[in-house]
Amino acid sequence: MKIRILLFTVLLPIAAAAQTSNFSLTGKIGKLDKPVMVYLDYMDNGVSHEDSSAVVNGTFSFSGTIKYISTARMAMAHQGEGKNTAIYKGDADAIYFDFGKEKITLSSNDSLSNAKFSGSIVYEDYQAYNKAIGGYFIDLIKAANAEFARGTPEQQKDTTYIKAQRDKYNQIWVVRSKKQFEFAKNNPHSYFGLEALSEASGHFNVAKLQPIYDALDEKLRATDVGVKLAQRLKSVSITSLGKTAPLFTMNNVSGKPVSLADLKGKVVLIDFWASWCEPCRAESPNLKTQYKLYKDKGFEIISVSVDTDKKRWLAAIEEDGLPWLQVSDLKGSNNAAARVYGVNGVPAFFLIDREGKIIGKDLRGEPLNKKLAEIFN
Known part of the structure; x- marks a missing residue:
């Protein structure tokens, strides 16, 4: 029994250290209260995490431990309608952002969509990156949907109108991908250079992408996003027409x-x-x-x-x-x-x-x- 107690005493500080949080996300959204819930999903170096927090007197909070920069989605259920409804309903109050090992504060009078971030250098870099490539993807999608909705009911059923709107939308993404490619080329030590190259990879062949990828910081290439991009570049050859399909x-x-x-x-x-x-x-x-x-x-x-x-x-x-x-x-x-x-x-x-x-x-x-x-x- 004494041996067991000693072992437990020795291991306790290690366990406590492992549970120490290295990030926190604290929100203050007006005076919202029960049954309002906030849901957080984030990807930490290839590992998916989920969390939730009740909103009490406008306040909610999250904390945890991450290895690197994480990509997150946060959604608010204003009527306590549950996570899936909060995320996927037509007027979802949801935001997408990247964050690091930081103490971050979100504040707004009424919603997540209007929240201002403070305390996050990663978020500031993320905003600068989106500005450089022509806009945040959710905003571009909303703008495209809004433009389509401005058409008359007859136009929205017309194949010519639909094709014109789709072509315009696709061109926006082509231009955005080119800007992402240039951003990655010019920012080999930035995490968002890696993210830019990963997102732009669908519009460029391996011959153009590979040297830009190889020039990225070694630590970036070792992250899950970096490894995944390397796999994607490799997949171009192993999944080309005529090749034997990889088994799984x-x-x-x-x-x-x-x-x-x-x-x-x-x-x-x-x-x-x-x-x-x-x-x-x-x-x-x-x-x-x-x-x-x-x-x-x-x-x-x-x-x-x-x-x-x-x-x-x-x-x-x-x-x-x-x-x-x-x-x-x-x-x-x-x-x-x-x-x-x-x-x-x-x-x-x-x-x-x-x-x-x-x-x-x-x-x-x-x-x-x-x-x-x-x-x-």
Whole structure:
């Protein structure tokens, strides 16, 4: 017994040290009170964290320990309606930001959306970065939606108007990506240089990206974002057309492992998606049609969800009536298969032939239907 007490006494300071917080987020939002709740999700070097705080007399707080700079989403449920509603409702009071090992204060008279930050150098750098690349992505999306909404009801149904709005929106992102590329090139020691290159990677080939990546600070390349970007650059070659599709094994909705290797001999569509992704779910009716047409001829779909919430994942499968294979490790953007395949956004599709070779990438809608018709008819 004495030995056990001694060991406990020796270990106690170590445990206490491990629990010491190195960041805090304190908010003061007017005089809001119960049942108002604030929800915080943040990614710390590849590890996802969730927390919540009741708002009492306008005040809430979070604290914890992080290894590096973290990317966060904070949402407020003004009526206590729960996390998912607070995040995904049309007029969601949600903000996205990066923070470090700091004591940060948020203050506003009425909402998170109008909150001012103080005490965070990382947040100030984040704001400067967004200004340099042409704007915060949420603001750009809101502006695009607002511009579309200004069209008449007739215009909003007109394919020419819709295409013009979409083309204009896409061009904004192309320009933004070019600015991100230049920011990364000119700021190799900035975390946001790494983040810029990671976000811009979809618009540049490996030949242009690789030297910029190699010039980044070694410590930045060693972070999870840096490692993930390296994997994405590598994936360009290993997932190009004609290459053997990288194998993976992941649990299905019942927790049982499903392996891509077991599907050899079939034509397989690997579908990376998420319950919260509207374009993903908009494709579901077409996938159901194609699956019904060709499943008896050797066609299979394996949908890989990049969700983190199992209930939302399962609910989406049931709501959309998806009859094919469904797998996920519930690690969000850190989904193991998504990282190997270099998936930086969903939806993403890879079509695999009977020998396990990649014969199509990002085919959906009519291009997918045409390809499947060529194969099976």
